Amino acid sequence: MIAKIAGISLALFALSGCAIHQNVKPVERFDSKTVCIVQNGNVRATFLDAYENALSNKGYEVKRLATDASLIACPVTSTYTASWRWDLAMYMSYADIIVYKNGKPSGKATYDATRGGGNMGKFIGAEKKITELVDQLFPRMAGS
Template sequence: MFSKLACTAVALLALSGCAIRQNVKPVERFDSKVVCIVDNSSVRASFMDAYERALTNKGYAVKKLASGSSLVECPVTSTYTATWRWDLAMYMAYAEIVVYKNAKPAGKATYDATRGGGNMGKFIAAEKKITELVDQLFPNLAGS
């Protein structure tokens, strides 16, 4: 009986460290219907594609800026980063999208599964998660 209880306690302790965190500070309403996105060539191109689709679905026009572009090139500019890991399959372990209005931080979305360990919830479709982050980051349709 004691060994069953000990095994259960160890298993629960191990799983408690398997946290996936998501935090979103939404942007306020923008007059601009254009969001400029600074390209991050170290991130898979599919991230930028999914981000652009999610913004377009919310009514925004997307203007892609070259890597290293200044945040003042557009009234509303965004940067992003993401990493993938392998654990039985490839999965997006971390994603961060930051939105700037007139070069000042206006909103931020972070998804962090780097401590996901045995949590099977980390095996999400990256495009679905990016869309979810954008929907929370931009709670209103463009111009509304």
């Protein structure tokens, strides 16, 4: 009996390190229907495409800015970063999206599966995860 309890405890302890964290602070309300995104050349282009599509589906017009653009280039500006890892298949292990209103932070979404270990949830498609983050980050449709 003790061996069985010890085995279960060890398994639970091992799985506790397989955490995926997601934290979203939704943007403050703003009237702009345009979101300017500062391009990040260190991130796969598919991330930006998915981010732009998710915003468009919420009624926002997206304007892509150069990598060296200022955060005050538009009333609503966003930056992003993401990374991928290999574990049986490629998966997005980390994503961070920050939205600025008039150059000041207005909202942030972070997805972190870097300690996902044996958690199979880490294999969610990047586009699906980005859409989920955008839906939480921008809870209202454009202009509402």
